[in-house]
Amino acid sequence: MARPTKTRDSRALVPVVVPPEPDEPAPLDDPRLGDVDEWGRSEHMRSITRRLYAPLYERWFRVEWEHLDRIPADGGALLVSNHAAAVPSDAPAIIHGIETELGRPVYGLADHYFKSLPVVGTLWARNGGVVAQPDNAYRLLREQGQLALVFPEGTKGPAKSYQERYRLRRFGRGGFVEIAMRAGVPIIPLAVIGAEESMPTVARVPALAKMLGVPYFPITANMLAFGPLGTLAYFPAKIKIRVLEPVTFDVAPDQPRYSRSRIMDASEEVRQSIQAALYEMLQQRRSVWFG
Amino acid sequence: MGRRVLVTGLGSFWGGRLAQALERDPDVDVVIGLDTKEPTVRLERTEYVRSDENYSILSRIVSATRVDTIVHTFLVVDSTQTSGRQLHEINVIGTMNLFAAASTPGSTVRNVVVKSAALVYGATPRDPVWFTETSTRRNTPRTGIERSLVEVEGYVRDFAIDNPHVEVTMLRYCNVLGPRLTTPFSKALRLPAVPSVFGFDPRFQLVHEDDVVRSLLFCIEQGRSGIYNVAGDGLLPWSEMARICGKPTIPLPFIGTNLAAEPLRRIGVDIPPELLDLLRYGRGIDNRRLKEAGFQYRYTSAGAVKAYIEAVRLRDTVGDRDGEYRYEEDVEQFFRHSPAVVRDRDPG
Numbered sequence: 001m002a003r004p005t006k007t008r009d010s011r012a013l014v015p016v017v018v019p020p021e022p023d024e025p026a027p028l029d030d031p032r033l034g035d036v037d038e039w040g041r042s043e044h045m046r047s048i049t050r051r052l053y054a055p056l057y058e059r060w061f062r063v064e065w066e067h068l069d070r071i072p073a074d075g076g077a078l079l080v081s082n083h084a085a086a087v088p089s090d091a092p093a094i095i096h097g098i099e100t101e102l103g104r105p106v107y108g109l110a111d112h113y114f115k116s117l118p119v120v121g122t123l124w125a126r127n128g129g130v131v132a133q134p135d136n137a138y139r140l141l142r143e144q145g146q147l148a149l150v151f152p153e154g155t156k157g158p159a160k161s162y163q164e165r166y167r168l169r170r171f172g173r174g175g176f177v178e179i180a181m182r183a184g185v186p187i188i189p190l191a192v193i194g195a196e197e198s199m200p201t202v203a204r205v206p207a208l209a210k211m212l213g214v215p216y217f218p219i220t221a222n223m224l225a226f227g228p229l230g231t232l233a234y235f236p237a238k239i240k241i242r243v244l245e246p247v248t249f250d251v252a253p254d255q256p257r258y259s260r261s262r263i264m265d266a267s268e269e270v271r272q273s274i275q276a277a278l279y280e281m282l283q284q285r286r287s288v289w290f291g
Numbered sequence: 292m293g294r295r296v297l298v299t300g301l302g303s304f305w306g307g308r309l310a311q312a313l314e315r316d317p318d319v320d321v322v323i324g325l326d327t328k329e330p331t332v333r334l335e336r337t338e339y340v341r342s343d344e345n346y347s348i349l350s351r352i353v354s355a356t357r358v359d360t361i362v363h364t365f366l367v368v369d370s371t372q373t374s375g376r377q378l379h380e381i382n383v384i385g386t387m388n389l390f391a392a393a394s395t396p397g398s399t400v401r402n403v404v405v406k407s408a409a410l411v412y413g414a415t416p417r418d419p420v421w422f423t424e425t426s427t428r429r430n431t432p433r434t435g436i437e438r439s440l441v442e443v444e445g446y447v448r449d450f451a452i453d454n455p456h457v458e459v460t461m462l463r464y465c466n467v468l469g470p471r472l473t474t475p476f477s478k479a480l481r482l483p484a485v486p487s488v489f490g491f492d493p494r495f496q497l498v499h500e501d502d503v504v505r506s507l508l509f510c511i512e513q514g515r516s517g518i519y520n521v522a523g524d525g526l527l528p529w530s531e532m533a534r535i536c537g538k539p540t541i542p543l544p545f546i547g548t549n550l551a552a553e554p555l556r557r558i559g560v561d562i563p564p565e566l567l568d569l570l571r572y573g574r575g576i577d578n579r580r581l582k583e584a585g586f587q588y589r590y591t592s593a594g595a596v597k598a599y600i601e602a603v604r605l606r607d608t609v610g611d612r613d614g615e616y617r618y619e620e621d622v623e624q625f626f627r628h629s630p631a632v633v634r635d636r637d638p639g
Contacts, residue, residue, distance in 0.1 A: 028524070030591040034531045038575065039420060040494060115416035115572065118490020118545040125492075135419035135426065 039107060039140070040125030046099065049127050053096050060234065061194065063093050064291065066242040068101055071188060076141035077246070078180045079106070079149040081190035082168055082274055083157030085199040086218040087232065090192045093239050094149055095128060107140055109150045113215060134179055141183035142253065152176050152267070159216035162200035166193070166282060168275050174267035177249075181263070184253030186246040189270050191277035194239035197288045238291040242277055293320030295399075296511065297358040299346070299389065300365025301339055302326035304472055305406060308504050309364055310337045316508070323356055325349070326365070329618035336627065339618075344377065345384040350392035353400065360402040360511055361393055366443060368408040368464075369474050370436040371561040382439040383446075390450040393457070402514045404507060405447050405461045409520065409576050411440050412463075414568040420526070421577040424463075424518040434565050451516065458514040462506060465522035465576055466569075468595045469500025470602030475561040480596075481603055482560060485533040486552075486570070489542035493573025494526040499590035499598055509586045519584070520576040523592040529570065535593060536600045545571075 036042045057063050071077065079098075084090060095106045109132035114124045130136050132150060140146045151157055152171035160169065180187045201218040209217035222230030247270060251258060285291060296313055300306035301324025313322045314335050322337040324330065327344045330337070342348045353361075366382050367373055373381065386405075393400040412418070413428040432438040444461065451459035466476045479486055498521055506521045533540045543551045548571075552562045582588070590598060626632055 028588065028591045029594050029597075030525060031535065031597045032525070032527075032531070032593045033534050034528060036494070036526075036528050036531065038494075038526045040526075040528075112416040118488070120490075121416075122490060122492045130420065131417065133417070133419045135421065135423070139421065 036126065039128070039130050039136075041105065041107065041128040041130075042126045043105070045123075045126040046105070046128065050096060050099065053092060054100075056234075057093060057096050060236050061089065061093060061198070061239040062291070063097055063239045063241065065097055065101070066240070068097075068243055070243040070246060071098060071102060071147070072186075073102060073104070074145065076145040076183060076185040077147055078137075078141060078176060078183075078185055078187050079147060079190055080176055080187050080270055080274070081149065081151055081192055082166075082278065083151035083153045084160075084165065084192070084195040085234070086158055086201045086220045086222075087199055088151075088158050088195065089198045089234055089239070090195040090241075091149065091151070093195070094190065094192070094241060097241065098147065104147060106147045106149050109137060109148050111155060111215070113155075134175065134182075137179045138183050141179065141185045150176050152271075155215040158201075159204070159218070160201070161204065161218075162196070162202055162221070165196040165200070166278050168271055168278075171267045171271045174263040177263045177266045177270070178258055181249050181251050181258050182253055182255065186248045187266075187270060188246045189244040189274045189277075191242045191244065191274050191281060192239065193278060193281045193285065194237040194288070194291075197237035198234040198239070200235075237288050240281060240285075240291060242281060244273055244277055247273075293318050294360055294511075295319075295321040295323075295356065295358045296360045296362060297323045297325065297353070297356070298337075298362045298364060299325050299385070300363075301330050301337065302328035303365060304331075305364040305503070305507075306330075307332035307334070308471075308500070309362060309507050310334055312504050312508055313337075313511075318512075321356065321358070323352065323358060325352065329620075331616065331618070333616050334623075338627070339623070344381050346388040346392070349388055350395055353392045353398060354395065357399045359399055360404070361389065361400055362507060362511060363389060363403065363405040364507070366406060366408070366440065368410060368436065368440070370434065370563045370565065371475055375435045378435055378439055382436075383442050386443045386446050390446055394450060394454055401457055402511065403447075403450070403457055403459045404510050405443075405459070406507065407440060407444060407447075407461055407463050409463050409465045409522070409574060410437050410565060411444055412574060412576065413437060414565070414572045414574050416572055418572060418574065421575045422520070423577045424520055424580055434563070436563075436565060458516045460510045460515055461518045462510060462581075463518065463520050463576065464503060465496040465498055465520070465574070467500055467503055468497050468599040469503075470599065470606070472500045475563055475566050477599065478561060479566070480532065480536050480538070480600065482538070484539045484541040485529075485536070486555065486560070486562065487529055487533075487540040487542050488548055488567070488570045489545045491545065491571045492528045492530050493569065493571060494528050494575065495532065495569070495573050495592070496522040496526055496575055496578075497592040497595040498523045498588075499595040502588050502590055502595075505589070506581065506586055509581075509584075513584065515584055517580075519581040520578050521581055522576045522578045523588055523590050523595050524578065525592040526573070526575045527592045527596065529573070531593075532596050535596045 112131045115121045153169040156169040200221045203219040205217045313319045412422045415429045417429040
């Protein structure tokens with residue numbers, strides 16, 4: 001519609017001169033007191049966690065990286081890894097390693113289940129946990145060029161029992177590939193060994209899981225060995241992480257939809273490459289405890 | 292010819308503030324305010340019309356006054372203000388009648404601005420960190436206020452589709468803080484200890500009441516159709532907000548939170564259920580669309596909290612400096628319509 005033109009012919013009872021708006025606004029006063037970013041991550045909290053976790057990383061798991069240089073020093077990338085142990089020991093190791101070695105933050109995309117937990121959910125968010133959700137991942141990767149870590153197996157990975165160790169579960173519905181395509185970032189597959197042995201699940205109690213409303217309720221070897229303390233105490237398995245060749249996609253970013261078959265093929269390809277790397281690493285591993 | 296604006300909910304906080312701002316705009320010729328109750332702020336030239344809460348009189352007013360702009364500020368977004376029944380009448384039936392009046396044949400309405408709320412997005416653990424205008428909510432609305440707002444937005448969409456010649460702007464506001472506004476949210480920050488839910492530290496966005504009025508004016512002037520989120524920059528943890536206010540937090544248990552909030556409600560601390568959800572999961576809404584349209588905020592989220600608490604501290608010490616205003620119909624009619632009053636005073 002035609003905008004009414006500005007006239008001085010005003011019928012205002014009391015004419016008030018409207019102060020002119022400044023052209024270039026000064027940066028707004030933002031009296032923040034903390035350093036919690038928009039994702040809920042706090043660098044201050046991370047540095048505390050890193051200090052506490054460092055002995056575990058260096059002495060207990062003696063984490064060893066292969067081809068860490070394949071992770072870019074800047075720009076977005078989606079890290080995709082296998083997932084294991086009843087209380088997964090791989091995620092903290094990967095995040096700690098990259099943050100200390102490369103000095104850049106890693107955001108862990110995980111199930112929204114964490115966000116609904118008191119205390120744990122808050123600590124999880126302050127340490128870089130973000131609800132795995134396409135909009136979140138897109139913004140992190142495409143707009144902010146961050147590193148995001150995702151476990152496409154989801155809870156199916158940690159829920160599997162010890163007999164099924166190192167056998168990858170289905171990689172969801174390939175959502176991670178779609179996100180990487182849309183965000184125009186490479187997928188960097190990671191293969192992690194050692195996590196499976198750090199807290200092996202010997203049995204599962206689905207009834208208890210259902211009652212407590214948790215995704216799975218494992219009986220771990222750690223619990224049998226250490227009693228209730230075992231829910232959090234890991235065995236000192238040596239963790240080795242191999243960074244595989246980054247996978248890029250020759251499709252334009254920002255498309256509303258991508259070919260489903262393309263996505264599923266790429267997803268399967270990534271899964272196969274991680275699975276193959278795992279088998280190779282296991283062939284070369286002389287000891288669970290010493291690598 | 293200047294604009295002729297109809298404001299619904301003149302007696303409400305937002306209607307009054309907006310009418311005051313519109314009066315100052317020389318491009319606005321006529322401001323008509325509709326409400327069930329009298330205005331609570333001093334107005335110079337706004338014409339107040341008393342109506343029932345579902346605006347059955349509206350189509351007559353629209354055709355008689357030939358307004359070109361309707362600003363719908365009357366939507367109740369705070370469930371502690373009204374009963375559920377009244378809420379439905381005001382929000383759903385009122386909006387329905389409003390659009391019925393605006394779309395009668397020969398209607399002169401060209402602009403409609405609706406003040407909605409980010410409540411329509413809900414608050415669940417599944418939410419994205421930032422809701423954009425096209426995001427959909429993750430759960431079905433559970434509270435009456437959310438249900439009614441979702442229904443209202445349905446009417447707004449229908450109206451926009453049926454009347455392509457009308458610019459329909461819908462603004463979704465996050466929680467508002469300001470020196471003069473009282474909401475359950477602002478009341479919680481005024482308590483000696485700020486209630487929280489144990490183990491949760493959700494992140495919020497806030498918008499200052501001045502930015503709310505400015506954004507309404509911006510949209511009235513610009514007439515951009517579409518949905519816009521309105522919220523200050525930055526997501527602020529609840530604990531940090533309490534720290535800016537210089538207050539400790541007092542945790543409610545995370546199981547049976549609603550039950551634990553009940554005694555607090557008895558002693559006058561209003562914690563509606565939608566605020567309890569928010570105290571667990573928080574909510575972020577992407578404000579970039581309105582900024583790209585050219586709107587400039589004056590306050591960030593943290594800035595709004597600081598401005599609010601500073602105003603509260605001053606008021607607690609020296610009392611309310613704005614005198615109490617009471618609407619006297621005869622007086623207002625005299626000043627507006629008596630031939631004895633000299634009106635065409637020249638600004639120069």
